[in-house]
Amino acid sequence: MSVTPDSRPDAAQPPVPAALGSATNRRTLLTRAAAVGLLATPAAGLLSACATSGDDSDGGDQATGTKSEKNPLGVKEDAPLEVIIFNGGYGDKYATDVHEPLYKKAFPKAEIKHQASQAISTVLQPRFASGQPPEVVNNSGEKSLDFGALVADGQLQDLTELWDAPSVDDPSKKVKDTVVPGTVDVGSFNGKPYVLYYVSTVFGLxxxxxxxxxxxxxxxxxxxxxxxxxxxxxxxxxxxxxxxxxxxxxxxxxxxxxxxxxxxxxxxxxxxxxxxxxxxxxxxxxxxxxxxxxxxxxxxxxxxxxxxxxxxxxxxxxxxxxxxxxxxxxxxxxxxxxxxxxxxxxxxxxxxxxxxxxxxxxVRATAAEGYFVSAKSKNPRGGMEYLRQMLSTAGAKGFTEVVKSATVVPSGSAGYAFPPGVASSQGALKAAGQNVVNLFFDGWxxxxxxxxxxxxxxxxxxxxxxxxxxxxxxxxxxxxxxxxxxxxxxx
Incomplete structure (x- = not known):
């Protein structure tokens, strides 16, 4: 099965529905599909068994490092990082060939463990239940985890610090200022950001x-x-x-x-x-x-x-x-x-x-393909840094070149010649203008x-x-x- 999905204003930027521009009007925000075609297995019961509180703060045994200009999130440089990617419509090559090498370049002492799966809930429910979740998860597919239950059980890292951190490419800009307007809101639950919806997607026939x-x-x-x-x-x-x-x-x-x-x-x-x-x-x-x-x-x-x-x-x-x-x-x-x-x-x-x-x-268009950082993992700061690298121009451009789809980072697809299908969906999105709709209930x-x-x-x-x-x-x-x-x- 696949995942999903995109947004766009013109050929020079990643397709972004104009509706995304109003962060205060969720009715016109690009939806967060938490996935396309995802029949997520509700995990509330299992997750509740292992969640002791909704506190996202660093635990005593979680890796922390010294904050600096090059390390604004305070990542412990040699702390291991585990990444789980949904192996669907986008595959996992973008992670192994682009995002993980970018993280490794920034933190060469860190060991990265990678796993791809088409059954995210099957792989991860036991991990959450045992209190050993991975740092970064691409939660998508037919068997995705229930985002609403994860939020309610305090399993997701609050990404406010990530969005407020300086961007990789321009430290004078915060990460949230380098993405399509509305991206932070699309991944927020009752006002707090927990999910990065990374891929721009347009739906149709x-x-x-x-x-x-x-x-x-x-x-x-x-x-x-x-x-x-x-x-x-x-x-x-x-x-x-x-x-x-x-x-x-x-x-x-x-x-x-x-x-x-x-x-x-x-x-x-x-x-x-x-x-x-x-x-x-x-x-x-x-x-x-x-x-x-x-x-x-x-x-x-x-x-x-x-x-x-x-x-x-x-x-x-x-x-x-x-x-x-x-x-x-x-x-x-x-x-x-x-x-x-x-x-x-x-x-x-x-x-x-x-x-x-x-x-x-x-059309329906959305910032989709949800990524989260586990609040109770051993290295949540490394997890947030991984997302920061994804949101760099190099991270977004590499993703677009591998999977031929745009991300929520406009600089990542500037000047890129999309194949016929995506070019067609970009054209449809541009024609839609403000007439973009979205849905949220499936992720909630x-x-x-x-x-x-x-x-x-x-x-x-x-x-x-x-x-x-x-x-x-x-x-x-x-x-x-x-x-x-x-x-x-x-x-």
Whole structure:
């Protein structure tokens, strides 16, 4: 599976939705997806067993060094550092070939232990339970840890000191002043920063530019034209639309909810995030769900429910599937299987009606791919320094060159020529302007995310209708709202 994701203002900077610029308006901030397609296993129970307090301060046995101009965070120079990377759409080469060498150059006496995994929660839950967490974690993927539970249990290092530290490239600038506006807020929980969302990501409907060009098809802007296109694709013997039900239902509920925001306005998503009464049963959500249920019934394949994302994505590379919902990590993730000339392209979700409250150009975009430092690790200061190196121009540029995606550090992708897919998503983001939407609930309440995934498969593969879809997800949202043991977050 993959992760996710990006933002951008123009070719000279990493794609950054203009909406990110208002740090005070979370409704328009690039979302923190804590991952694309992440079916995180809620870890609250297990984490609670090992968390003794919410104190992020250095413990007595934690490594500390002397602060200096070159070592503003006070890292102990020979303290070991452990890094765990989610091995998904971006792989882990950027860590082994770029970020870890940068840290090693700054602290040559430090030993770095690296591990890549596609099952972060499986690997790390026992580590947290035993009180031996690693310093740096890229928490993403189908089995990511529950960010909300980690925050509530005091497992995440407060990153305020990192953001206020001098940047690697220009000590006169704080780290927070070198990133896209809003980046700190996107990784904050109730006002305190705990997560670095590093990668800029745009979501939409992906297709092959070659396939469309060869058949004279164009990306539609209205729902009527979209359905007509699906009919034409079907007539060619190609499955028009599909996603992987086995592990990527997130991709589909993301489409439904983005569409709902277009129909009813961005407050539709804000209300869902804030657990407002009846938020999931809003007319806009029902309309979007009904529209996509029709697509699932008439223009997809039931075989997709049992497949993983890479299997369905491969079918698209083989021209057996035309349109696939995802974020712009897709191009890099499929680089080994994409035939020459395929040319990934992104289209925004078509407008459902002429009275939609947001224009067709509206997209969901986010600063995504979450990284955290374990507050109870042996070397949290080294962990924060690792993130500081990631946020340097060299760290961001190296990441972009390896995975061909932009980060939240504008200087890291200045002048970089992105491949067709990411160039397309950058163009879509630029066209969206202020019309950028985001979601937070999946990073805050994993049980709600899990239910949304399950219900989305039920909807798209024909077992429930739109009314039942919103009813069942609303029921879980209501349960979470009433549960005093669950930490609540607001935007």
């Amino acid at each position: 992906w297709y092959s530019g070659k396939l469309f060009k060869d058949n004279g098809w164009t990306a539609p802007k209205t729902w009527a034209d979209f359905l007509k296109l699906l009919d034409n694709i079907k007539a060619k013997g190609i499955v028009p639309f599909g996603y992987a039900g086995a592990n990527a239902a997130y991709y589909m509920w993301n489409v439904i909810l983005t569409h709902a925001a277009k129909i009813g306005g961005p407050d539709v998503l804000k209300n869902i995030d804030n657990l407002e009464d009846g938020a999931w049963k809003a007319d806009a959500v029902k309309q979007a769900a009904a529209a996509w249920a029709e697509v699932g019934a008439k223009y997809s394949s039931k075989s997709f429910e049992g497949l993983k994302h890479t299997d369905v994505q491969l079918q698209q590379n083989q021209y057996k599937l035309a349109i696939y919902p995802s974020g712009d990590w897709l191009e890099n993730e499929q680089s080994k299987d994409t035939p020459p000339g395929f040319e990934y392209q992104l289209m925004p979700i078509p407008s459902l009606t002429a009275t939609d409250k947001m224009p067709v150009e509206t 309440y994993k049980e709600l995310d899990k239910e949304a995934r399950t219900a989305t498969n039920e909807l798209m593969f024909g077992r429930i209708n739109a009314d039942a879809y919103v009813e069942r997800i609303q029921k879980v949202a209501d349960t979470i709202k009433k549960d005093s043991s669950v930490t609540k977050f607001k935007r």
